[in-house]
Amino acid sequence: MSDAAIFIAATFLAGLLATTVRLPALLGFLLAGFALNWLHVDELPYLDFIADLGVTLLLFGIGLKLNVRSLLSREVWVTTVGHMALSVAVGTGFLWIVGLLGYPLLRGVDLQTLALVGFALSFSSTVFVVKVLEEHSELQSFYGRVAIGILVMQDLAAVIFLTVSGGRIPSIWAIPVVLALVPVTWLGRWLWDRIPHGEMQALFGLAMALGPGYAAFDAVGLKGDLGALVVGMLLAGHKAASDLSHSLFLLKDLLLIGFFVSIGFIGTPTTSSAVLGLILLLLLPAQIALYVFLLDRQKLRRRTSVKAGVLLGNYSEFGLIVTSVAVSSALLDEEWLVVMSVAVATSFVAATLINEKSDAILRWARSMMPMHPPNDVHPHELPISFGDARAVIMGMGRIGRSAYTELSEVYGLDVLGVENLPSRVARLREQGMSIVEADAADGDFWGRLESTRQVEIVVLAMPFHGANKVALQQLTDSDYDGVIAVVAQYDDEVGDLEARGADVVVNLYEGAGATIAERAAEATTGGL
Numbered sequence: 001m002s003d004a005a006i007f008i009a010a011t012f013l014a015g016l017l018a019t020t021v022r023l024p025a026l027l028g029f030l031l032a033g034f035a036l037n038w039l040h041v042d043e044l045p046y047l048d049f050i051a052d053l054g055v056t057l058l059l060f061g062i063g064l065k066l067n068v069r070s071l072l073s074r075e076v077w078v079t080t081v082g083h084m085a086l087s088v089a090v091g092t093g094f095l096w097i098v099g100l101l102g103y104p105l106l107r108g109v110d111l112q113t114l115a116l117v118g119f120a121l122s123f124s125s126t127v128f129v130v131k132v133l134e135e136h137s138e139l140q141s142f143y144g145r146v147a148i149g150i151l152v153m154q155d156l157a158a159v160i161f162l163t164v165s166g167g168r169i170p171s172i173w174a175i176p177v178v179l180a181l182v183p184v185t186w187l188g189r190w191l192w193d194r195i196p197h198g199e200m201q202a203l204f205g206l207a208m209a210l211g212p213g214y215a216a217f218d219a220v221g222l223k224g225d226l227g228a229l230v231v232g233m234l235l236a237g238h239k240a241a242s243d244l245s246h247s248l249f250l251l252k253d254l255l256l257i258g259f260f261v262s263i264g265f266i267g268t269p270t271t272s273s274a275v276l277g278l279i280l281l282l283l284l285p286a287q288i289a290l291y292v293f294l295l296d297r298q299k300l301r302r303r304t305s306v307k308a309g310v311l312l313g314n315y316s317e318f319g320l321i322v323t324s325v326a327v328s329s330a331l332l333d334e335e336w337l338v339v340m341s342v343a344v345a346t347s348f349v350a351a352t353l354i355n356e357k358s359d360a361i362l363r364w365a366r367s368m369m370p371m372h373p374p375n376d377v378h379p380h381e382l383p384i385s386f387g388d389a390r391a392v393i394m395g396m397g398r399i400g401r402s403a404y405t406e407l408s409e410v411y412g413l414d415v416l417g418v419e420n421l422p423s424r425v426a427r428l429r430e431q432g433m434s435i436v437e438a439d440a441a442d443g444d445f446w447g448r449l450e451s452t453r454q455v456e457i458v459v460l461a462m463p464f465h466g467a468n469k470v471a472l473q474q475l476t477d478s479d480y481d482g483v484i485a486v487v488a489q490y491d492d493e494v495g496d497l498e499a500r501g502a503d504v505v506v507n508l509y510e511g512a513g514a515t516i517a518e519r520a521a522e523a524t525t526g527g528l
Contacts, residue, residue, distance in 0.1 A: 007044055010036055011261055024352050026131060029257050030345050033264020043265045051262045053210075054255030056228045057248055058130060059155075060209035062148060063232020064241045065140065067422050075298040076149035082294045083150075083287075084122050084157065090286050091118025098279060105276055105335060113331045120322035120340065121283060123158070124312040126151045127259060128348055132311060132355055136466070140420040141439045143308040146295070150312065155226055158318050170221035177220045178230070184212045185234035192238060201240065202247045208235065237423045242397070246463070259317075263345050266320065267338035277342025280315075281350055288313035288354075292365070299372050301448075306365045310358045314351035315344045384438055384448045389416035392455050394440035394471055395462035396428055399487055399508070403459045404433060413457070418445075441467035446474045460486040460502075465493050469500065476501040 011032040018028030037043075044050075070076065095114045099106030106114075129147055133139040139148075188208055195204050209228040217227025235241060269277070291309035296302070323340045326332040354361070386392055391407045393400045396419040408415045419425050420439035428435045438445050441462060458475060460468040468486050475484055485504035488494045497505045 003042070003044060006041065007032075007036065007047075007261070011257060015257075024131075024135065026128075026260050027349055027352055029260035030263060030348060033261040034345070035264070036261075037264045037268060043262075047258055047262050047265070050255050050258030052225070054252060054257075054259050055127060056209055056214050056225045057206075057252040058127060058256060059225045059229040060205070060213060060232040061245045061248060061252060062126075062130065062152075063229045063234075064236050064245045065421075066148065066152070066229075066233050066236055067145075068233055068236075070145055070149045071152055073149065075146055075295060075300060077153060078298060079146075079291065079294040080150050080153040080157070083290050084119075084154070086290050086294075087122035087287055088115055088118040090290070091121045091283055094118075094283055094286075098276075103276060103279075104272055105333065105339065109332075113326065116322065116326050116331065117336075119161070120319035121280065121315055121343070122287075123154050123316035123318045124151060124287075125314050125316040125318075125344070125348070126155065127256060127317065128314050128351065129311055131256070132352075138439075138441060141441065143304040143311070146300075146304065147308045147311050150308075152229065154316075154318075155223075155229070158223070158321070161322070171219075174220040174222055177216050178222075181212055181216070181230060181234060185231060188212070188231075188235060189238055192235075192240060197243075201244055202251070205244045205248050242421075242463075260348075263317070263341055266341035267335075269338050269342050270335070273335050273338040274342050277339045278346060280339070280343040281346055284313050284315075284347060284350060284354075296369065302366055302369050302371065303362055305369075306362045307358055310354055310361055313354060315340075315347040317344060319344055382448070384436060384445065386416055386436075386449070386455055387414075387434075389414050389434070389455060391415045391457040391459070392418060393459045393461060394418045395460065395467075396424060396433075396435065397461065397463055400459070400461035401428070401433075403461060407457065407459075440471040440474075446478070455480075456482045458482060458484050460484065465489065465496075468497070472497060472500050472502055 011029055014028035014032035014035070015025040016028070018031070019025050092111065092115045095106060095109075095117055096111065099109060099114070126148075129151060130139065133141075133144045133147075138144045185208075188204075192204060195201055208231050213228035213231035214224035215227075217230075218224035238244075267273075288309045291312050292305045295305035295308055300308075319340050320337065323332065323336050327334050327337060391413045393404045393407075393415060396404065396417040400417060400419075404415050404417055407413045415434065417428065417433055417435045418438050418440050419428065419435055420437065422437060425435050425437045438448075440460070441464075458480070460471050462468050462471070465488065468488075472484060472486060483503045484501065485506065486497045486502045487508055488497055488505050489508045491507065494505045494507055
């Protein structure tokens with residue numbers, strides 16, 4: 001227990017230091033891992049288990065929110081395949097040039113092995129990308145969904161590589177097990193409807209992610225965390241999927257700290273390996289540029305292409321797996337594992353700083369990139385119109401739906417809902433509601449919006465405080481002069497939103513109290 005206390009204290013202090021200087025906490029977690037390793041503190045025997053469990057829950061949560069059809073969209077698979085091919089070519093050429101300059105670890109390495117390293121460097125980190133999207137409340141933004149789709153396709157490519165690279169060969173039972181997940185998850189949905197709320201819901205999610213997901217895939221020679229992703233995708237669309245994702249959110253975040261700390265324990269860098277790991281960072285601008293170019297070719301708006309490209313500009317933990325395979329096959333020296341750990345860790349640092357400047361990068365890119373004609377863009381990038389709506393509800397969860405019904409039926413206003421979950425949009429449209437599929441927390445939404453002059457009331461009812469803040473800031477920056485009402489969950493959020501210009505801020509629990517009192521009074525025999 002004392003060893004765990006040392007790890008927790010060091011990680012907390014490093015995370016606190018990072019946030020104090022206005023850097024993301026994950027940079028502190030990375031620093032803690034390298035510092036503990038440098039101080040010769042023994043790695044916790046269960047640290048890798050914690051890291052694996054965090055990644056598994058991360059992918060399960062992604063699956064719960066993922067629309068399978070998005071993986072088949074042209075901008076996802078064309079970009080994935082094209083980027084992988086071009087990135088391997090660029091990476092191989094770069095490493096070959098560095099080898100010609102006489103760098104020790106690259107001297108005498110053949111082109112096939114250099115291409116293998118280039119392949120390892122072509123992947124982006126799912127863990128890092130999702131953390132950045134969550135911190136900015138943009139996990140469901142269009143550019144975020146495109147980035148996640150590309151990462152899932154890269155994970156599938158990783159499975160294929162591990163299968164053909166002489167590693168663990170999947171069992172002949174792999175296909176039957178994968179197909180069996182369909183009836184298993186159908187049974188899981190039936191059971192899910194009968195599980196009480198609270199800890200039983202969270203326990204159900206853990207059981208599905210680790211049982212039919214991780215354990216089943218691992219037993220037949222497939223990546224276990226990929227199984228968790230597939231199970232999450234098969235459960236997506238359930239009415240309680242969003243609640244389950246939220247209930248696992250904090251646990252997943254705590255476990256992922258172990259992932260970032262564990263990177264520092266892969267090996268102790270020497271001067272040669274550390275310098276080469278830093279040299280590999282020079283490939284990141286090329287990686288970003290390739291993503292932006294390929295996404296722009298799919299007629300995505302400049303903002304979507306640039307934001308997704310910048311977000312994906314990092315190296316993946318999968319690079320460590322590829323390097324490990326090459327080392328075990330005697331293709332690379334063992335020191336390459338340390339090189340890749342330095343490259344992955346420092347790419348997270350660089351990518352964090354770059355993503356903080358993504359808006360400035362976007363402004364520069366707009367001055368360089370031609371704009372697609374409005375009638376020749378991706379369907380998801382077309383202009384958005386509120387039509388004749390006098391009230392707009394942004395976020396059509398339970399609170400948003402109640403506000404929509406109240407303003408429409410009681411006050412007789414033309415109301416429009418804005419929602420980013422495709423399954424919820426389809427369901428609400430079937431109920432006769434007027435809904436636009438978009439993400440009000442996505443800055444590009446406001447760039448596509450044609451006019452808000454006729455709108456008298458805007459209700460911000462999105463589930464995350466950060467998302468409501470983004471939308472509120474966009475409204476105030478656009479000089480919107482109607483009423484802005486916002487839902488808050490905590491008292492400090494109320495003051496923050498009022499200071500930012502909200503006309504009405506309702507604490508979620510106070511609003512529930514007023515509603516239940518009103519309905520109780522109406523339910524009395526004679527009324528009150």
